[in-house]
Amino acid sequence: MNAHDPRMTPANGHAAAHELRGVVEATRYVKGTVRTVQQPLVNLSESPRGERSSQLLFGEAFRVIDERDGFAFGQSLRDGYCGYVISGALTRQDAATHWVAAPATHLYPKARLKAPPEVAIFFGSHVRVTSDLGDFKKISTGHFIPTGHLQNLRARFSDPVGVADMFLGTPYLWGGSSRWGIDCSGLVQTALIACGLDCPRDSDQQRGVGRELHREEPLQRGDLIFWQGHVGMMSDATTLLHANAHHMAVAYEPLSQAAARISAGASGTGSGEIAMRRRPELGR
Known part of the structure; x- marks a missing residue:
């Protein structure tokens, strides 16, 4: 980690990650709380209401270092990138078991092809599967995803x-x-x-x-x-x-x-x- 690069430094002046004590100045040093993204996408910005620097996907883990005025400052566990996200986009941590390996997939209310899907999530999103119904898998939100769109969390492509x-x-x-x-x-x-x-x-x-x-x-x-x-x-x-x-x-x-x-x-x-x-x- 480069402590001189704000993109990779979990500190915003109000608070800093505990491992940065003695490296950066902050009012307080915290361990942080890991939360999970609960919407299909959320922008990660350099400042509250600032321009988008990156995005976090559904199910991704975000380490919250500081939270105020409806925004959470912290660090993506995917790549260490730091910034602000809307607090409402985060929920309690949920351990994933699978990831979306199709460009996008729908979250179905029932395990039926013709059931009207409620929302889509995207390639790389993380989900926790709670039951396997063959053609569909049920996830922790209560929705169903086509089995062919998911891979085990450790599975990887080769190209x-x-x-x-x-x-x-x-x-x-x-x-x-x-x-x-x-x-x-x-x-x-x-x-x-x-x-x-x-x-x-x-x-x-x-x-x-x-x-x-x-x-x-x-x-x-x-x-x-x-x-x-x-x-x-x-x-x-x-x-x-x-x-x-x-x-x-x-x-x-x-x-x-x-x-x-x-x-x-x-x-x-x-x-x-x-x-x-x-x-x-x-x-x-």
Whole structure:
């Protein structure tokens, strides 16, 4: 953890995590309380009522450090990212048993295909299964989810590009983390975490993922390409898959075409020449 990076430092001046005693100044130091997100998505912001920095998904764990005026400050247990969420989006901690491995799934009021679903949750959401009914699984909220949309909590995919491809056409959304809307680093993070690789939230942080490629090394499927303020993933040696503001969506694009546009300053996201190429190291 970098105590100088507020994104990763669970402290807001009023309170700080107990492990930061002597590292940052705060009025009080607390262990914090872990709670669970109880709505499909909730924005994580730098300040109360501030702009979205990231999002938390249904069932995800959030460590609350400070709470006031209807907002909870704390840290996502998914990636250590810190910020503020609406207090009402959180409930008591609920230990998950499964996660949603489809781009989205509906929460049905009954274990019947034609029962009108009440809400949808998204890829990466965590749920606690309480009973198995074959085609459906009942979760702790009393809803039912198609069994094929769930994976055991420890199950992982093996191909990050295949995961990212599930988001093809998803609208671009700054700070987004789901099929409802996603940004460049959110797409990379989602794909890598689904394959069992820890990955931070923002593109500058992701420059530490895997190893840097030598200039002569050819690109291959799964390699990450970085610009200032942007990241994408190679689907093969010449094609980039990325969430970007030019298409306002997750899209495939020739790397040469994307690089030329970004270099010319006509991308909407990212700037300059390619700054780095890295290869995530799965299975380690």
